[in-house]
Amino acid sequence: KAGVTQTPRYLIKTRGQQVTLSCSPISGHRSVSWYQQTPGQGLQFLFEYFSETQRNKGNFPGRFSGRQFSNSRSEMNVSTLELGDSALYLCASSLDPNTGELFFGEGSRLTVL
């Protein structure tokens, strides 16, 4: 069974640009969560989607958004990029979000110059 797939794995952007990251969950998983990982702040929850609905959102500015499609694939978008947005963005899928077992992808490493 394929794991969580994230694309692209690496990307470089400049300040002010926007970026879209993609996540394909494990087949059958309907919940997708996004996390930001930085050396300073660690792992921080961005948002969680279930059946195309955003159910929870972390403490991030409105520049961070996401969506989920009917096939459970998810995208997250960051607009007006800032240097501080440089991070590893991790997607995780879950069969049942209430069990808490998240399966993480390897992440998309974003560098903002």
Next chain:
Amino acid sequence: QQQVKQSPQSLIVQKGGISIINCAYENTAFDYFPWYQQFPGKGPALLIAIRPDVSEKKEGRFTISFNKSAKQFSLHIMDSQPGDSATYFCAASTRGGADGLTFGKGTHLIIQP
């Protein structure tokens, strides 16, 4: 406000020894406490998890001890092996994880052969 405090930041243990990582939380509404293991270049992987209705859970060489009154939980790795060298994160959540995981800052564990 850091809701989950993890210590130590780094830990060196001899092969065959016991590795102990501690976490403390503040939010009494947390009802799910997982531990994740992350290798360089990989996403975090669920190691073991516990809910507050039990004080201890063991899976192979990994044990979680949970003290609800002290709002603390810890991970014990018995017979530590060089392959256990990784970064370990404790986390906590309400509603079994559906509200997003709050992670500790991580412990970089090195097992010396």
